[in-house]
Amino acid sequence: MTPDRRTFLKHSTAALSGGMLAGPEALYETPTQSPEGRRALGARVVRALDAPLLRAVGDAVLPESLSANQREDAIASFELWLEGFDPVAELRHPYGGDVVPYGPPDPTPGWSAQLEALDLIADARYQATFGELDRGARRTLLQEQITDPGEGLPSTARARHIATALMAHYFGSPVATDRCYGVAIRRLECRSNDTVGGRPPTVGS
Amino acid sequence: MPRRVESDICIIGSGITGILAAERLTELVDADIVMIEAGGHTTPVRDRVEKRRRLVEYGENPWEGDHIPDQGGTGLMYRSMAVGGCAMHWDGATPRFSPEDFRQRSLYGVGTDWPVDFQDLEPYYQDFEERVGVAGEQGPPEYDPRSAPYPMPPLPLSYNLEILREWGASADIPFWTQPWAKATTTEHGRAVCRRCDTCHVCPTGAKFTPDLTLDRLIAGGKLRLVTETLVRRLELEADSDRVSRAMAVDRNAPDEPVEFYASTFILAAGYCWSPHLLLLSADGRYPDGLANSSGLVGRYMSGHPYMSAQIDLPFELYPGMFETNSLLSRMYARPGPLERYVRHDLRIWDSTAGRQARLRGDDGRIHFGDSVMDDWRARTRRSSARVRGYYDVVPDRDSTLTLDAGNRNRWGDPLPRIQFREAPESAELRQYTHDTMIALFERMARAGGGSVMSTSFSPTMEHPCGGCRMGDDPATSVVDSHGRSHDHENLFVIGAPTHVSGGCANGTPTFTALSLRSAAEVARGV
Numbered sequence: 001m002t003p004d005r006r007t008f009l010k011h012s013t014a015a016l017s018g019g020m021l022a023g024p025e026a027l028y029e030t031p032t033q034s035p036e037g038r039r040a041l042g043a044r045v046v047r048a049l050d051a052p053l054l055r056a057v058g059d060a061v062l063p064e065s066l067s068a069n070q071r072e073d074a075i076a077s078f079e080l081w082l083e084g085f086d087p088v089a090e091l092r093h094p095y096g097g098d099v100v101p102y103g104p105p106d107p108t109p110g111w112s113a114q115l116e117a118l119d120l121i122a123d124a125r126y127q128a129t130f131g132e133l134d135r136g137a138r139r140t141l142l143q144e145q146i147t148d149p150g151e152g153l154p155s156t157a158r159a160r161h162i163a164t165a166l167m168a169h170y171f172g173s174p175v176a177t178d179r180c181y182g183v184a185i186r187r188l189e190c191r192s193n194d195t196v197g198g199r200p201p202t203v204g205s
Numbered sequence: 206m207p208r209r210v211e212s213d214i215c216i217i218g219s220g221i222t223g224i225l226a227a228e229r230l231t232e233l234v235d236a237d238i239v240m241i242e243a244g245g246h247t248t249p250v251r252d253r254v255e256k257r258r259r260l261v262e263y264g265e266n267p268w269e270g271d272h273i274p275d276q277g278g279t280g281l282m283y284r285s286m287a288v289g290g291c292a293m294h295w296d297g298a299t300p301r302f303s304p305e306d307f308r309q310r311s312l313y314g315v316g317t318d319w320p321v322d323f324q325d326l327e328p329y330y331q332d333f334e335e336r337v338g339v340a341g342e343q344g345p346p347e348y349d350p351r352s353a354p355y356p357m358p359p360l361p362l363s364y365n366l367e368i369l370r371e372w373g374a375s376a377d378i379p380f381w382t383q384p385w386a387k388a389t390t391t392e393h394g395r396a397v398c399r400r401c402d403t404c405h406v407c408p409t410g411a412k413f414t415p416d417l418t419l420d421r422l423i424a425g426g427k428l429r430l431v432t433e434t435l436v437r438r439l440e441l442e443a444d445s446d447r448v449s450r451a452m453a454v455d456r457n458a459p460d461e462p463v464e465f466y467a468s469t470f471i472l473a474a475g476y477c478w479s480p481h482l483l484l485l486s487a488d489g490r491y492p493d494g495l496a497n498s499s500g501l502v503g504r505y506m507s508g509h510p511y512m513s514a515q516i517d518l519p520f521e522l523y524p525g526m527f528e529t530n531s532l533l534s535r536m537y538a539r540p541g542p543l544e545r546y547v548r549h550d551l552r553i554w555d556s557t558a559g560r561q562a563r564l565r566g567d568d569g570r571i572h573f574g575d576s577v578m579d580d581w582r583a584r585t586r587r588s589s590a591r592v593r594g595y596y597d598v599v600p601d602r603d604s605t606l607t608l609d610a611g612n613r614n615r616w617g618d619p620l621p622r623i624q625f626r627e628a629p630e631s632a633e634l635r636q637y638t639h640d641t642m643i644a645l646f647e648r649m650a651r652a653g654g655g656s657v658m659s660t661s662f663s664p665t666m667e668h669p670c671g672g673c674r675m676g677d678d679p680a681t682s683v684v685d686s687h688g689r690s691h692d693h694e695n696l697f698v699i700g701a702p703t704h705v706s707g708g709c710a711n712g713t714p715t716f717t718a719l720s721l722r723s724a725a726e727v728a729r730g731v
Contacts, residue, residue, distance in 0.1 A: 060573060062574060063574050063577070084259075089265045089266075092260060092264055092266050093284055093285065095665065095667070096667070098278060098284065099277075100277075151563050151564065152563050152564060153561075153562060153563060157263065164564060171581070172562070177525055180562070180581050180585060185524075187525030188403065190408065190409065191400050191527075192399065193361060193397065196363075199523070200523050
């Protein structure tokens with residue numbers, strides 16, 4: 001596939017998945033907006049969600065027992081992840097797979113629209129912003145919006161809703177694993193050989 | 206006018222097979238060696254830390270540009286086509302085959318005996334282990350025969366694996382540490398493994414990758430590497446059955462054909478592309494392809510499926526402390542006399558099955574916040590272990606790699622199609638094999654006071670091989686035990702395609718040991 005056609009498909013799929021209504025001209029990226037163009041220019045990707053709304057969602061879906069700093073760390077880490085996301089990137093090849101897999105398009109437009117929708121629904125139902133609702137009301141509203149299927153959390157990039165994306169990112173992290181087990185497993189960290197053997201050390205919650 | 210490249214030895218393919226054979230050849234003879242690779246260079250060591258980060262965070266392929274877009278096929282095949290081959294991203298597991306793997310027919314009345322046995326190959330296994338720097342633990346000698354210690358001490362077991370090893374012992378099954386091509390000392394010039402758990406791309410350089418050896422050979426002027434050059438066919442001398450030249454195309458200068466002339470050709474392009482090239486090389490004298498007077502090029506494609514189980518255990522484990530590592534037992538690969546044939550290896554990993562955070566609880570409702578954490582924590586009071594056994598199957602003659610006329614690359618060459626098939630004698634054993642292995646899993650679970658949560662069968666023929674099987678009889682094999690073609694005296698096929706069957710262990714140590722043995726034979730003729 002040529003870069004131009006791939007760029008077209010990346011953008012068009014992103015727009016469709018986000019439920020965006022856009023004219024045909026919006027489906028084309030300029031060279032500087034494409035990943036290749038960005039890399040060539042050394043430009044920083046600008047991809048952000050409404051920060052206060054995202055934090056209102058985080059307050060509803062992340063563990064209440066997290067301190068304010070821990071919650072902010074979790075949300076900031078998610079924002080950093082999103083900023084570094086490369087749409088339709090070539091993924092790790094599956095075992096013996098004869099087809100090269102590619103990741104999903106940019107989820108930002110869809111997630112951004114979902115955040116906006118939370119405010120709109122909150123206004124229609126409670127005459128308040130989503131952030132002004134108490135945690136219980138926010139969770140009720142989110143339960144209505146989440147359509148991710150199945151019991152488990154989705155992968156972050158393929159989450160259907162911004163709330164499940166944030167949950168997937170946090171609960172899939174080594175930090176959350178250590179919090180769950182109460183010990184320093186330090187999943188995916190390179191470790192020295194002086195840590196061999198024995199139960200991992202306890203960590204505070 | 207084609208570009209002409211001459212050498213004494215021309216090696217087609219720059220994977221672990223070709224590179225280690227080349228290294229051995231440079232030790233044995235003073236020959237001009239050219240190695241041809243269809244792909245280019247992929248992610249260098251200096252970039253692997255960042256590539257690992259993106260693999261962890263986004264699942265991205267860390268091996269940049271490691272495939273050729275239109276050089277694929279259909280069936281079980283890796284798309285990787287780059288300098289270093291698939292062993293750039295292997296996990297590095299290096300168990301040997303068992304003596305029984307080479308003597309299925311003699312010992313058990315199934316399949317076909319190999320023309321080499323374990324004792325023939327044992328010195329070459331050791332050579333392989335020394336070259337790639339294998340870290341391993343000697344298992345019980347009756348199950349883990351070897352003539353010398355592993356080059357390096359084993360990777361340390363995590364707290365979890367120490368407990369699971371005791372569990373295995375309680376079921377009267379001896380387990381030891383899986384051998385790995387990962388450095389535990391600095392003697393091989395590599396960093397010591399830091400157990401980062403992303404062996405697919407090792408950020409420290411502790412895992413052996415073939416490019417390390419190749420770079421050294423090139424720097425020492427021991428061989429010439431020609432990259433991004435696709436060999437499209439082999440051609441014979443006009444008046445003999447000797448291979449004369451490899452006809453290739455430089456992917457960066459497609460209008461300028463390249464012809465490689467050599468006294469000896471070594472085909473080291475793996476189980477897929479080696480038989481594929483021989484079939485592509487059909488001509489008027491050999492309309493079914495080169496080296497194919499037996500009609501067996503692209504036949505007897507093999508590998509091994511597996512049975513696995515997730516077992517619930519009443520232990521306190523902490524999965525995530527180097528989950529790649531596993532315990533290994535070869536007890537059931539060396540079972541002694543059998544009433545019905547079933548042989549398999551056995552491995553144990555710690556597992557997070559059933560013990561991950563989840564969106565919906567047992568009530569089916571979506572949970573948030575501490576409720577998710579509490580649910581998760583409650584399910585970690587017990588633990589999961591994954592057990593798996595690769596089991597031996599007998600490939601059918603009609604387990605094939607064929608040329609797919611409906612799927613061609615940009616040069617018009619038909620691409621491969623692989624369709625595995627078990628021999629009837631093997632297919633008839635499948636249910637018995639599965640029942641036997643599930644009964645073993647259940648016995649292990651009971652020994653630990655646990656239960657089997659789930660079992661699964663993977664029909665994927667892992668560690669694929671075959672397509673140019675070795676043998677003493679030219680009527681029933683493509684190459685001899687040294688990989689020399691029965692039909693063309695100066696053509697060797699080395700590595701995975703020469704396997705007679707897939708055994709029940711990872712294939713790399715075996716096919717590479719065979720290749721080192723082939724290198725000695727090639728050297729004798731140079």
